[in-house]
Amino acid sequence: MSPVPGLRVAQLHLAADGPAWVELFGLAFLMIGLEAIGGRLGAGRTPLPRRRRWGRQNTTNDEVTRMASEATLSALVGRLGFIGAGNMATALVGAVVGRRLLEPGHCAVYDVIDDKAQALAGRWGVRACRAPEEVLAVSSTVVLATKPQDLPAALASLRPRVRRDHLLVSIAAGVRTSRIEALLPPGSRLVRVMPNTPAMIGAGAAGVAAGSQATAADMRAVTALFEAVGIAAEVPETALDAVTALSGSGPAYIFRFMEWVQAAGEALGLEAELARRFTLQTFVGASRLAAETGETAAELRRRVTSPGGTTAAALEVFESREVGAVIAEAMRRARDRSIELAS
Numbered sequence: 001m002s003p004v005p006g007l008r009v010a011q012l013h014l015a016a017d018g019p020a021w022v023e024l025f026g027l028a029f030l031m032i033g034l035e036a037i038g039g040r041l042g043a044g045r046t047p048l049p050r051r052r053r054w055g056r057q058n059t060t061n062d063e064v065t066r067m068a069s070e071a072t073l074s075a076l077v078g079r080l081g082f083i084g085a086g087n088m089a090t091a092l093v094g095a096v097v098g099r100r101l102l103e104p105g106h107c108a109v110y111d112v113i114d115d116k117a118q119a120l121a122g123r124w125g126v127r128a129c130r131a132p133e134e135v136l137a138v139s140s141t142v143v144l145a146t147k148p149q150d151l152p153a154a155l156a157s158l159r160p161r162v163r164r165d166h167l168l169v170s171i172a173a174g175v176r177t178s179r180i181e182a183l184l185p186p187g188s189r190l191v192r193v194m195p196n197t198p199a200m201i202g203a204g205a206a207g208v209a210a211g212s213q214a215t216a217a218d219m220r221a222v223t224a225l226f227e228a229v230g231i232a233a234e235v236p237e238t239a240l241d242a243v244t245a246l247s248g249s250g251p252a253y254i255f256r257f258m259e260w261v262q263a264a265g266e267a268l269g270l271e272a273e274l275a276r277r278f279t280l281q282t283f284v285g286a287s288r289l290a291a292e293t294g295e296t297a298a299e300l301r302r303r304v305t306s307p308g309g310t311t312a313a314a315l316e317v318f319e320s321r322e323v324g325a326v327i328a329e330a331m332r333r334a335r336d337r338s339i340e341l342a343s
């Protein structure tokens, strides 16, 4: 039995269906997967040095920053509250309380649907509040985690109790800080964040932008908070539209690309379930390879692209159809739409 279950399946199918398959699907993708698990199939290619192959053995600058953020999260954000206990709030509460970055008793949630707040209280031991004012009373940092269209109503209920020592964090997509600040008492400290859905599994990417009254310490606190569910970077608010076009909408581009790859695999004769599993594993494997080795995507691509080989044949089609230009145009449109929606 192969030590690699996925490889065994592939071998069985390769044996059954013959060389056309190998040409179409197998070698380049399998090489990537095997490289990722430390295999030795890369005949004629330079294997990655072992130290670089297993990124966990190294401590990168990002990891050092992240560990420091974790150690100081509690000191930075103080007591944390949430208005809205939906997907994003659930991800953040699970990350900060589940990883003991904050005490459960230092975290409070309110939702118009009390059951949602109670569910988080039951799961993590955080405080479920009966009213938004209660969140403000017990929190120093308050994440506004409602849908954008519900934000004005949420702000109306908070406004009378917001003090200057509160730090407010809006994650509502496409709502500018100037609009939110107009609904808050003058001088309110606000930070706006554009997160993305992989935050729900701790693999998010978030752009963090300052409102007019936010301090450098506020920015550090909010950046550290979102580093608990992935990576985060400070950007000017004008850049959040580009962040939306890249990482905000980005997961959907990848999902669409996965659909195309899977469908193309099926069109080439692969059984649907195998095409689905191999598509998924190829994206996971390639992403992890890029993340864990620290090599650039261009370098990794060159390594699996032998002149005149199968991968080169496929990439030539991408180049001749100018797929790069198509993606650039798609992201420009997403950026422009983000600007329109915020206006």
Ligand SMILES: NC(=O)c1ccc[n+]([C@@H]2O[C@H](COP(=O)([O-])OP(=O)(O)OC[C@H]3O[C@@H](n4cnc5c(N)ncnc54)[C@H](OP(=O)(O)O)[C@@H]3O)[C@@H](O)[C@H]2O)c1
Pocket (backbone or CB within 6 Å): 083, 084, 085, 086, 087, 088, 089, 110, 111, 112, 113, 116, 132, 145, 146, 147, 148, 150, 153, 154, 171, 172, 173, 194, 195, 196, 197, 198, 248
């Ligand atoms: N999910 C993501 O990956 C993602 C990515 C980027 C940005 N965002 C932003 O994050 C925000 C939250 O998204 P989500 O997916 O977590 O939304 P969600 O699951 O719908 O959660 C929002 C929760 O807030 C509740 N709510 C509505 N009005 C409220 C009020 N006045 N006071 C307290 N709670 C209220 C909602 O109740 P009802 O269900 O009854 O309305 C819902 O339970 C959105 O603004 C979104 O734009 C999310």
